[in-house]
């Protein structure tokens with residue numbers, strides 16, 4: 001049965017042991033897990049297999065961004081690992097995203113959700129200005145969302161702050177939102193943040209939460225507190 005929870009816990013750890021110690025305290029009926037660049041670079045595909053064997057749906061967060069063929073083949077490799085969700089940077093462009101979609105469509109068997117990263121939740125207007133884009137993050141998010149929709153992606157990574165505008169502009173795309181901070185928790189390097197309740201009310205489909213759970217004294221209790229806020 002599909003996990004009914006909207007929570008994806010980011011397993012951002014430097015070792016297999018640390019990641020599995022947190023996973024052991026989590027219940028796969030209460031959350032999915034995300035394997036990102038740090039953990040995957042240290043551990044490789046074995047960590048994904050282990051988490052899947054423990055009953056977790058795995059979001060492989062590699063944010064692929066390369067020429068169309070290279071990105072599509074990386075997405076294919078992720079699909080063949082049986083991950084539940086995989087992401088690519090929308091700024092790789094329409095042809096890159098379309099190549100990923102076509103490659104996934106050509107595979108038999110279950111396919112991961114293909115999600116496009118718009119503007120990182122750690123970025124604010126000043127960061128975009130440094131890239132030569134003197135616009136609000138939401139404007140760029142909406143532009144990239146249009147390309148992702150055209151390429152046939154299943155959803156977007158964005159800030160929950162942009163969810164209301166995206167649900168109007170691109171109602172078919174599922175919204176995966178990091179930058180989630182329960183009231184009173186540290187902002188860290190995130191900039192476009194909302195609380196779990198605000199994010200769900202704004203239209204997020206999935207909430208990605210790392211440090212507020214993984215660094216909590218009792219991660220299972222921290223997850224339960226988020227779920228209680230959402231109930």
Ligand SMILES: O=C(O)c1cc(=O)[nH]c(=O)n1[C@@H]1O[C@H](COP(=O)(O)O)[C@@H](O)[C@H]1O
Pocket residue numbers: 010012036061063087117119120121122157158178179180188190208209210211212
């Ligand atoms: O694709 C992602 O998951 C992602 C995109 C984004 O724009 N912002 C973002 O924070 N993330 C990831 O979401 C997680 C957030 O972690 P915390 O800031 O610790 O809650 C990290 O693993 C990031 O890599």
